[in-house]
Amino acid sequence: MLVRLIRQYLAPYRGAVVAVLVLQLVQTLATLYLPSLNADIIDNGVARGDTAYILRVGAVMLGVSLLQIVCAVAAVFIGSRTAMAFGRDVRGGLFTHVQEFSAREVGRIGAPSLITRTTNDVQQVQMLVLLSFTMMVTAPIMLVGGVIMALQEDVTLSWLLVVVVPVLGLTVGLIISRMIPWFRAMQKRIDAINRVLREQITGIRVVRAFVRERRESERFAGASTELYTASLRVGQLMALMFPVVMLVMNASSVAVLWFGAQRIDAGQMQIGALTAFLSYLMYILMAVMMSTMMFVMVPRAVVSAERIEEVLDTETSVVPPATPRTPDPGRRGHLELRGAEFRYPGAENAVVRGVDLVAEPGRTTAIIGSTGAGKTTLLNLVPRLADVTGGAVLVDGVDVRELDPEVLWTAIGLVPQKPYLFSGTVASNLRYGKPDATDDELWHALEVAQARDFVEAMPERLDAPIAQGGTNVSGGQRQRLAIARALVRRPEIYLFDDSFSALDFATDAALRAALVPETRDATVVIVAQRVATIRHADRIVVLEDGEVVASGTHPELLESSQTYREIVYSQISEEEAA
Incomplete structure (x- = not known):
């Protein structure tokens, strides 16, 4: 060797x-x-x-x-x-x-x-x-x-x-x-x-x-x-x-x-x-x-x-296609999971199995479930952080395994469960997905993400230093900067993986309201633990043990899904849920 x-x-x-x-x-x-x-x-x-x-x-x-x-x-x-x-x-x-x-x-x-x-x-x-x-x-x-x-x-x-x-x-x-x-x-x-x-x-x-x-x-x-x-x-x-x-x-x-x-x-x-x-x-x-x-x-x-x-010599399990296919222009921003399954090597049971889901531009799809239900794993299948072991994930009408990785990643804006900031400045982190973004674009993204106030309070503003991992800002500030970074890129599909968990209820509500006009033409998928974050979504998917057990709007699920009701009533009262 x-x-x-x-x-x-x-x-x-x-x-x-x-x-x-x-x-x-x-x-x-x-x-x-x-x-x-x-x-x-x-x-x-x-x-x-x-x-x-x-x-x-x-x-x-x-x-x-x-x-x-x-x-x-x-x-x-x-x-x-x-x-x-x-x-x-x-x-x-x-x-x-x-x-x-x-x-x-x-x-x-x-x-x-x-x-x-x-x-x-x-x-x-x-x-x-x-x-x-x-x-x-x-x-x-x-x-x-x-x-x-x-x-x-x-x-x-x-x-x-x-x-x-x-x-x-x-x-x-x-x-x-x-x-x-x-x-x-x-x-x-x-x-x-x-x-x-x-x-x-x-x-x-x-x-x-x-x-x-x-x-x-x-x-x-x-x-x-x-x-x-x-x-x-x-x-x-x-x-x-x-x-x-x-x-x-x-x-x-x-x-x-x-x-x-x-x-x-x-x-x-x-x-x-x-x-x-x-x-x-x-x-x-x-x-x-x-x-x-x-x-x-x-x-x-x-x-x-x-x-x-x-x-x-270690080959990646996520292999780029030999002959990439071109996305369907008529289905830009369209996300679909068909019988998606994911199983870790050597595991007896699949973490996610038989998931069917369709998310379209202009609509917000939320995924909720108890801890360990497979929500993050399911979301990671879309940008190919891991490949499905069964079924298929389609973006713009094409299986993600047949898309050029650069094309796929350009179409997706991911805000992970643990947002990570790189050592540098506020500006360098926000421009991570779009290096030619102007200062006006950065400030607009910060305003939508409810981060403008604390960035303006920093002496260096956009040039304020950020430590490795974002350890010199709070958890909520880190989440908002990560959301702003995704907004600067303006992708076709937004994936928010429990990205509002560190925000107080008022900031959460203000941020979600500000996101609506910004993501009007994009597909939005939100994974959340907090019912208040997703109750107004166009469609809510309930996961339990890696399977979809219910799907619908908030009022529909309160009527039809015992699992969803248990989650809701564990956080808010029956009167508040209604």
Whole structure:
């Protein structure tokens, strides 16, 4: 998976990758050439007292060193830019793919895990790509080249390489094999920290209301301790690795000097050749150590790549049509549900089943029912936040599964049960569905939504800051701003999912009265718990256990539906209902 991911997202940067490889190749060859030149100076210049030869070879060494520096700087520069572009593209690909998910896929993977995979996991793979550009090419060339050059200097001493390199490789491999399970544990425990932290920040009011600060602190401390334990274990293994590498390197240097000195004393080797051989041995062991660093990164990057690929390979259950159909111009704003059914994967019973409903432009259709009756689920089927598992949902006379998603979403203005505002300003939130809306349009929408007064009271008015999620405004203000956002868009179909629940009765009544002329040519569907909000609707649909048990106007349902009467009389008296 790691190779496939890197190959896929590095494909647009083939030229840069080739340039880095060539630069690293030239730099490594220059590095390998320097000890040989140094040996020549010692054996043929210093030993003979030939100053001219020393200067001539020294000048060559200076030129090779300069070439080495230039190639190293250029390789790091190009490699860094390419690695950062790779990370940007992977994050962009993840974000774009997640945007296509339905609530089912998001719920299965989990929002905290999606955040970790888009940030930390991408960073791990990106770091591996960066190290690959700086080490992956250098290490094998230096290893092979070092062995060849060492053999050229002295074949007899090269038996040390046969002993040292396998010992070092085997030791490092054993340590790394123990790291992989802990890397997997680390990523899962980062997910857990994100989940706990997200819950605590989002639910801070609930935490404080129930005086559970200490309990939540203990939960976070527990998740943090688990990550600490895994990270500590990885750190201990890494701390063991480098002393082992240094021990082997130092022991090898001592062995080369010991046996090399004996060969020099016997007249079988020159001093320059010994220094060169020692340099090549260090290059070989450095190559092994660089490979070690790569091997440390690879297991964690493999785990991260698997998690990234899991997201990219997850297909959304809401699939765009291969050949979208064109809406019927004569049925603009027409909404119909035919035997609509929705069942969660693996569930025994459907949440919504056998729902037949028709909503037309210029009419208000209300849906009411007890908690858990399936009202929100039913409404979510219209904009394809989830697809029906039976029956059909038609907008403008076409099954929503056959419409282009952009066409469908343009026709719908949804105000969800939990209205969400984005960090920015009042204006930026209202223009979310219509970026070119004028200030006059914004003020008109705010006036209809009964939000003009509190926005005008803000010092910055339309430029007043809004915190993420709208946490710096009250629940009622948040609902009114969400309603105004839908009004600015002026869609064909308005879907209000219990969008008036946080409003007082006077504001609710004023808002509904102001909506009538604004939505005269549009289809309006309102989900509500409060009878006062929907009693004047043209048609009221009563849901119970996911099924339509009654349908009609308020007076008709009071006469014919026991379920509706129970809901009404639980909120208002019999005299008020009449």
